[in-house]
Amino acid sequence: MANTNLSNAKSAKNDEFYTQFYDIEKEINAYLDYDPNVFAGKTILCPCDDPYESNFFKYFALCFQELKLKKLIATCYKGSPIANKQLSLFDDESAENKTTRNPHKIEITEIPDLNQDGVVNLYDVQLLLASDRNHLTRLQEDGDFRSEEVTKLRDEADMIVTNPPFSLFREFLTWITEANKEFLIIGNMNAITYKEVFPLIKENKMWMGATIHSGDREFAVPDDYPLYAAGYRIDEKGKKYIRIKGVRWFTNLDHGRRHRQLPLMTMAKNLRYNNKMKGKQSYDKYDNYDAIEVPATDTIPSDYEGIMGVPISFLDKYCPEQFQIVGLGNSRDNFTPNKDYINPKKVLKDGSIHNGGAINCVLAIETEKKPIGEIYYTSENSKFLLPPYARILIKKS
Numbered sequence: 001m002a003n004t005n006l007s008n009a010k011s012a013k014n015d016e017f018y019t020q021f022y023d024i025e026k027e028i029n030a031y032l033d034y035d036p037n038v039f040a041g042k043t044i045l046c047p048c049d050d051p052y053e054s055n056f057f058k059y060f061a062l063c064f065q066e067l068k069l070k071k072l073i074a075t076c077y078k079g080s081p082i083a084n085k086q087l088s089l090f091d092d093e094s095a096e097n098k099t100t101r102n103p104h105k106i107e108i109t110e111i112p113d114l115n116q117d118g119v120v121n122l123y124d125v126q127l128l129l130a131s132d133r134n135h136l137t138r139l140q141e142d143g144d145f146r147s148e149e150v151t152k153l154r155d156e157a158d159m160i161v162t163n164p165p166f167s168l169f170r171e172f173l174t175w176i177t178e179a180n181k182e183f184l185i186i187g188n189m190n191a192i193t194y195k196e197v198f199p200l201i202k203e204n205k206m207w208m209g210a211t212i213h214s215g216d217r218e219f220a221v222p223d224d225y226p227l228y229a230a231g232y233r234i235d236e237k238g239k240k241y242i243r244i245k246g247v248r249w250f251t252n253l254d255h256g257r258r259h260r261q262l263p264l265m266t267m268a269k270n271l272r273y274n275n276k277m278k279g280k281q282s283y284d285k286y287d288n289y290d291a292i293e294v295p296a297t298d299t300i301p302s303d304y305e306g307i308m309g310v311p312i313s314f315l316d317k318y319c320p321e322q323f324q325i326v327g328l329g330n331s332r333d334n335f336t337p338n339k340d341y342i343n344p345k346k347v348l349k350d351g352s353i354h355n356g357g358a359i360n361c362v363l364a365i366e367t368e369k370k371p372i373g374e375i376y377y378t379s380e381n382s383k384f385l386l387p388p389y390a391r392i393l394i395k396k397s
C-alpha cells in the first residue's frame with residue numbers, strides 16, 4: 001500500500017492526525033484574497049482542537065489582530081492522546097507547563113503585545129495565558145463537539161474552522177449546518193457521496209475549498225500512531241508525519257477559484273483531439289438515465305445542453321455560474337433511473353455470478369460486447385451493463 005488513506009483512518013478510528021500550519025495558511029489566504037474582511041468581527045470556534053497541539057488555534061492566535069477577530073475559542077476533547085506529550089503550541093515549552101489531558105478550552109478576545117517587543121506573536125499568547133488564568137479553563141463535560149457545553153460555544157460562534165474526526169464527519173457537518181454557521185473544515189473527498197452531504201453540495205450550501213485538489217497531504221501524528229503505510233516521514237526532531245489521500249477542504253465561504261469557468265471544447269473537438277476520448281465515435285449514453293457519460297472533467301463538451309455524468313473530482317473545478325448540479329449517480333436518494341433491470345446478476349472477474357440488485361441504484365452503460373477482465377452486470381431486459389465510477393450529474397447553467 002503506497003499511502004495511508006482516510007478510510008484506514010476511519011476504520012481504525014484513529015483520528016489523531018494534525019493539520020500542518022502552511023496548509024491552513026494557504027487555504028485561509030484564498031478567502032482573504034477574495035474578501036479581506038471575511039473574518040473581521042467574527043468569533044471563530046475550533047472545536048476539535050487542543051490549543052496546545054492545533055495549528056488551527058496557532059494560526060488564528062497569530063493572526064488575531066490582522067484578521068480583526070472578535071474572539072477565538074478552541075476546545076480540546078478528552079480523548080486527545082497527545083496533549084501533554086508533543087506537538088506543543090510552544091516548541092520550547094517544558095512538559096510540566098502544558099495542559100493535562102483533561103478537556104479544556106481557551107477563549108481569547110484580544111492579544112496585547114505583552115512583552116512589548118513591537119510584534120504580537122505566540123509569546124504574547126503564552127504570556128496572556130500565564131498572566132490571566134481566565135483564558136484557559138477546564139470543561140465540565142468531555143469536550144465532545146456534541147456536548148451541551150461545546151454546542152453552546154458553537155451557537156456563540158460565527159464560524160467553525162477545524163479538521164474534525166473523519167469517523168464523525170457526517171455528524172460534525174450536520175452539527176454545523178443545523179446551526180447555520182459559516183465553516184471551513186477538512187474531510188475526505190468521498191464524503192460528498194454521503195446522503196447527508198451531497199444535498200448541501202447540490203444546493204450550493206457547501207463547496208470545495210480553494211487549495212487542495214489532488215494527490216495527498218501530510219499530517220503530523222502522535223509518536224505511537226500505527227504506521228502501516230509506506231507514505232510516512234520522521235523529521236530531524238523525531239516527529240512523525242503520514243500522507244493521506246483524498247483530503248479536501250469543505251466550506252461555505254466564497255473564494256475566487258469557485259467563479260473561474262472551465263475552458264471547454266465542443267463535442268466534435270473532444271472526440272477528435274482529446275486523448276481521453278480516443279477510439280470513441282461519440283459520447284456513451286447511460287442505458288437507465290437520460291445523460292451522457294463524460295469520463296474526465298477535461299472532456300466535458302461545451303455544446304451539450306442535456307445532463308452529463310462527470311467524475312466527482314469535477315467538484316474541484318465546479319463554477320456555479322457555468323454548471324448546475326442535478327444529481328449523483330450512486331444511489332436512488334440522489335437520482336431516479338428511468339429503467340429497472342429485471343432479475344439482475346453481477347458477474348465477477350472469476351466468472352462467478354451473484355445477485356446484481358445494486359445495478360438498479362446506479363448509472364449503467366450498456367454494451368453489446370461481453371466485458372473481459374471487468375465486473376459487469378446482466379439482466380433479463382438488457383445486454384451487458386457496466387456501472388461507471390461515482391458520477392456527479394450536471395448540466396450547463
Ligand SMILES: C[S@@+](CC[C@H](N)C(=O)[O-])C[C@H]1O[C@@H](n2cnc3c(N)ncnc32)[C@H](O)[C@@H]1O
Nearest residue numbers: 015017018019048077079080144145163164165
Ligand atoms: C483529525 S484530528 C485533527 C486535530 C486538529 N483539528 C488538527 O487539525 O490538527 C481530529 C481531532 O478530533 C478529536 N476528536 C475526536 N472525537 C471528538 C469528538 N467527539 N468531539 C470533539 N473532538 C473529537 C480528536 O481527539 C482529534 O484530535
